[in-house]
Amino acid sequence: MDVDIAEIAFYFTIVAFVFWETISPRRVLLQPTWLRWFNHFLLFLLNSFIYRWLAVGAFVVSDWYLAVQPWGLLNWLPLDDISLFIIGFLALDFWAYIKHRLFHAVPMLWRLHRVHHSDLDIDVFTSFRAHPAAMLVDNGLSIAFYYLLGTSPELILTYIAVVSCYDLFTHANIKIPAPIESLLSRLLITPDKHRVHHSIDYKEGNSNYSTIFVCWDKLFNTYTPEPALGVDAEVVGVKGFNGATEVWLPAMLSQPFRAASSSPVSTAKPQTTDTP
Known part of the structure; x- marks a missing residue:
């Protein structure tokens, strides 16, 4: 897939979901939208700068090496190109599931990943909330x-292009008609299913790790169909990092190096635990 086409598709997807969220939101948001969007966009710009000059360089070297000297499991399979592409795509999505579980299971990685989970609202801009490390x-x-x-x-x-756009979809605060939601969620992670993963409840937050295909959660018994409190009453975030100031860029960047706060939370809804 051409990089320019992928970038155009990415930004078009952002605009499309922002429009959808505006005309048909799934949940009422707690924080000022402009404040979240502004700070999340600043974090997105920082990550984009780092990604372009560091990570992309590594990807280029990796791509060149794999093209010049191909090796690895897929090259041992006597299959046609289409079959290898499908198997490879599924394997990458399975690896995304494994990585996600690692970021919750390893304390050091959870400190980095909880920046994403500490958002008090879930919408398309939540997908930008990722610590550079x-x-x-x-x-x-x-x-x-x-x-x-x-x-x-x-x-x-x-895969990177598809996941980048799909990540916007799973975080979007959009209302999908119930019959379509029921149909899609049999195969794919939908916004309602991924929002369960952002629950402040320990058990719910440790479920629904899949990125695209829901089969990985069902296969490894980490699937939760819906939050116990229901979609409208579900509380998202991380206890101890749900103060109003956590929305600001400096707080997001410093969060992995700070202990949980004991100050009152910014919402009156019930809380449980800050364990991932």
Whole structure:
């Protein structure tokens, strides 16, 4: 997939979901939208700068090596290109599931990843809320898997482009008609299903790790169909990091190095635990 086309599709997807959220929101948001969007966009710009000059360089080297000297598991399979592409795409999505579980299970990685989870509202701009260090670790793990799997540069670029747009979808605060939601969620992670993963409840927050295909959660018994409190009453965030100031860029960048706050939370809804 051409990089320019992928970027155009990404920004078009942002505009489309912002419009959808505006005319048909799924939940009432707690914080001022302009404040969240402004700070999340600043974080997005910072991550984009780092990604372009560091991570992309590593991807280019990786792509070149895999193209010049292909090796890895996929190159051992006597299958046609289409079959290898499908298997490779599924393998990358499975690896995304494994990585996500690692970021919740390993304390150091959770400190980085909880920046994403500490958002008190979930909408399309939540997908921008990722700590730069978490992004770099994630990309490093991805590149290591690319070598092991022996993925082609075309497959890597395609998966990254699809996931970038799909991540916007799963975080979007959009209302999907119940019959369509029921149909989609049999195969895919939908916004309602992913929002469960952002729950402040320990058990719910440790479920629904899948990125695109829901089969990984169902296969490893980490699937929760809906929050116990219901969609409208579900509380999202991380206890101890749900103060009103956590929306600001400096707070997001410093959060992995701070202890949980004991100050009153910014919402009157019930809280449980800050364990991932």
